[in-house]
Amino acid sequence: MASSPAASSQRRSIPAVVHTRIDKARVRTLAQNIASTHLSALLGSGVALPKPPALPWVDLEVSPRFDRPVEICIDCPEKACGAPGVARVLVLLEPEEVEAQYAAWEADGYVCLPGVVPPALCAAAAAAIREFVRADDADEATWYANTGDIYDESLAPRLAHGPCGMVQMSHHASLWAIRQCPGVHRAFADVYGTEELWVTCDRAHFKPPERADHPAWADPGDVHRGMHWDVDVGRPPVPFSVQGVVYLEATDASTGALRVVPGCRGRLASLREAWRSTGADAHAGEAVAAEGPAGTLVLWHGATHHGPGRNVGERPRVSAYVAMLPVDAAPFVGPRRPTYPLSLSDAGTLAYDADPDSATRLDRGARAAKWRGRAPLLVEDPAEADLDRRPPGEADGAPFPGLTALGRKLAGLDAWDGGA
DSSP: OOOOHHHHHHHTTEEEEEEEOOOTTSOHHHHHHIIIIIHHHHHTOOSOOOOOOOOOSSSEEEEEEESSOEEEEESOGGGOOOOTTOEEEEEOOOOHHHHHHHHHHHHHSEEEETTSSOHHHHHHHHHHHHHHHTOBTTBGGGGGOOOSOTTOTTOSSBOSBOTTOEEOOOSOHHHHHHHTOHHHHHHHHHHHTOSOEEEOOOOEEEEOOOBTTBGGGGOOOGGGOSOBOSSOOSSSSOOOOEEEEEESSOBOGGGTOOEEOTTGGGGHHHHHHHHHHHOTTTTGGGOEEOOBOTTEEEEEETTSOEEOOOOOSSSOEEEEEEOEEESSOHHHHOSSOOSSOOOHHHHTTSOTTSOTTTOOOOOHHHHHHHHHTTOOSSTTSOOGGGBSSOOTTOTTOOOOSOOOHHHHHHHTSSOTTSOO
């Protein structure tokens, strides 16, 4: 039976009960808008609501009226009574520091996220890296013992570490523990807009301070010298590729934190032209250090101009690279490898020396095979058996046994949709 106008008007007179913990830093109109205009439209009141009175900043009742009993909990879900017949609306507001992180990512093309990786995981990985490169904190001479070129393919065995700082330790348990850390996955899922991701088996990094008596360590080599982009910014569309690094110990400008040029995505053409004409470090003066305490995850867009910092401090810089790419990567980076290598979030799925017209990305089975065989990040990188040392505690070459349900999906062992 159709409702009479009088009955309809009576139903719309039911007030909403609003609980809130919004602090005074929030503008009062925010709570007013949530409690009136926006939620009115959401719940179908269909009438103009009077402006609520001045609101206290604790549990409160306000005058917006709906056509059913409504309880609104703003940032305090425990206040919901759960009474039958009551429409319950939960509004969770982003903390201001999270809003600032989103704004920084959009404006600058990079973001520093402290506290993403728990301290215990950072300490375990840092200890494993030191053991692998045979660095003793009490003996600085051991920091500089490895002086060969890790990219020299003529060496047998190949070197696991050298002045470039890269550490050829891709599958150690401590690194997989970081890759499957929920906070790391959430960060990449946020920037890609999907949780269905695969993770690369990237390398670690150990870079001691520059010293006059160890000149080899002042030059990182051609591969790691100077500012650069991870994608081709000269030809649109620019691929959307995201790279990351976890600071295992506190890292600032003095210890060589990553340097980035903020806001360069909006002026790629001019930056690229200046880079071509004046050299790789043409914009070094604009670069800022992406600093952070232990456990910080730094993400940067492949189109953000960046480069390594110089360690002029008193202690080594110890970090672990990590990158993820959506399972369906084509909408982000294209269906095949371009002529310009993408960042390592994509390069780990391809061979750098493969024919661009035939090199397609690895499927889930191939990714799982890389985990089982402890294969290196890139096809042209040396296998663990070809290195001059084996990972600490993992000489048997067995794959990491501690994958969580999330880790199995990230490694490609299980499908994200639950299928076979």
